[in-house]
Amino acid sequence: MNHLGSVEAGQLLRFSVFAKTCGGNDQSVGGDVVRVEAHKVGKNVLKDTPLITIGACDDNENGTYACNVNATSSGNYELDVYQLVPGGLKGYYYTDNYLSDERLDNVRTDAVVNFTWGMGAVTTFGRDFVSVRWEGYIMPSFSETYTLWLDVDDHVRLWVDGNLLIDSWAFSSPTPTSDLLCAEHDLTAMTPHEVIIEYREIRGNARARLLWSSESAPITTAIPSSSLFYKVRPSLILFLLHRSASCCLSRHSDLDYNSS
Numbered sequence: 410m411n412h413l414g415s416v417e418a419g420q421l422l423r424f425s426v427f428a429k430t431c432g433g434n435d436q437s438v439g440g441d442v443v444r445v446e447a448h449k450v451g452k453n454v455l456k457d458t459p460l461i462t463i464g465a466c467d468d469n470e471n472g473t474y475a476c477n478v479n480a481t482s483s484g485n486y487e488l489d490v491y492q493l494v495p496g497g498l499k500g501y502y503y504t505d506n507y508l509s510d511e512r513l514d515n516v517r518t519d520a521v522v523n524f525t526w527g528m529g530a531v532t533t534f535g536r537d538f539v540s541v542r543w544e545g546y547i548m549p550s551f552s553e554t555y556t557l558w559l560d561v562d563d564h565v566r567l568w569v570d571g572n573l574l575i576d577s578w579a580f581s582s583p584t585p586t587s588d589l590l591c592a593e594h595d596l597t598a599m600t601p602h603e604v605i606i607e608y609r610e611i612r613g614n615a616r617a618r619l620l621w622s623s624e625s626a627p628i629t630t631a632i633p634s635s636s637l638f639y640k641v642r643p644s645l646i647l648f649l650l651h652r653s654a655s656c657c658l659s660r661h662s663d664l665d666y667n668s669s
């Protein structure tokens with residue numbers, strides 16, 4: 410985490426990220442998906458202001474990445490750098506149906522969300538009264554309107570880019586079993602769109618499947634792992650972070666910086 414210090418609302422922060430090989434040499438090719446997040450810190454954080462602002466990073470295709478973060482409100486911020494890697498979503502499995510931190514059973518990467526557990530176990534041993542949160546990003550090959558489908562038994566809710574698109578979570582929802590739910594959302598090619606799915610199984614059969622279709626691919630299929638990304642801290646690749654405006658990045662953890 411890099412301390413940015415005080416930032417004014419609406420201020421555009423620009424950074425360059427330089428990828429290094431694990432040997433410490435400059436990486437000369439692009440292809441990594443880089444994400445920066447500005448986290449607001451301090452005591453005067455209002456409840457209704459977002460605590461995390463997601464930046465956008467463009468691949469310069471030469472081992473450097475141009476990143477922008479637009480501060481949504483004034484305050485002190487810290488900056489984090491992540492890589493998004495393809496191969497699935499992070500799944501957090503809970504042994505109650507409220508996604509309670511203290512009941513976390515297992516964390517793993519699920520290549521696809523395409524589970525038909527039936528009467529079998531969802532968590533390590535749990536069949537009933539269990540819940541799962543999947544977190545990650547969808548990155549499609551084409552820019553178009555997609556229909557996102559959830560085929561679930563029992564309850565589910567889906568956020569994409571911070572928008573609650575599907576909400577079948579209340580116990581009072583009418584007959585929640587066997588629901589095939591859908592919502593349309595515009596996705597941009599080669600751009601990561603944050604996705605969060607919360608799922609819970611009450612009793613009996615269990616199923617959770619995340620599918621999509623679009624005009625160019627009209628057959629409804631499970632979103633493949635090649636289009637699903639999850640967030641990791643840079644490990645094999647060392648990132649150098651360079652703030653364009655003159656200021657004040659302090660050295661921290663395994664990240665190195667230059668400041669101008």
Ligand SMILES: [Ca+2]
Binds near residue numbers: 562610611612613615
């Ligand atoms: Ca069920």
